[in-house]
Amino acid sequence: MLTLASKLKRDDGGKTGRASGASDSTHRVSIRDRLLTKEVSELEAHLPSTCKASFPDEDKLHHFQLAVSPDEGYYQSGRFQFEIDVPEAYNMVDLLNFDDPLNIDAAEHHLRDKEDFRNKVQDYVKHYAR
Structure with missing residues (x-):
């Protein structure tokens, strides 16, 4: 985790524009x-003791493994491993949470006109996912 966090700090602090010759997409x-x-x-601070997250590549936090080892119940002493890949659109999950009582406008817009809502989301993604 420190590797990506350090990279983020370097990228934010050392912006030199396009003069370096590298494209924006690489940095x-x-x-x-x-x-x-x-x-x-x-996540790591709040995981129960029966769960452990591991990151094979600390520069790719969007890909990790979760091991669950129940300490009670039918599955006690079992070990279950999950591979988790967080999609690029992850940031949209919170922004478009229709169950969130604070997002009433988005939910109503979606119910009223799904096609227009889809277009607005796509415009939003194009604008903010740069």
């Missing part, structure tokens, strides 16, 4: 990765 860090940098430490 740009996605919104997903910025969110995950903050959320991974929170």
Whole structure:
């Protein structure tokens, strides 16, 4: 996790524009990765003792493994492993959470006109996912 966090700090602090000759896409860090940098430490702090997250590549927080070892119940002493890949659109999950009582406008818009809503989301993604 420190590797990606350090990269984010370097990228934010050392912006030199396009003069370096490298394209923006090679140095740009996605919104997903910025969110995950903050959320991974929170995840690890709140995981129960029966769960462990591991990151094979600390520069790719969007790909990790979760091991669950129940300490009670039918599956006690079992070990279950999950591979988790967080999609690039991860940042949209919170923004478009229709169950969130604070997002009433988005939910009503979606119910009223699904096609227009889809277009607005696509415009939003094009604009903010740069």
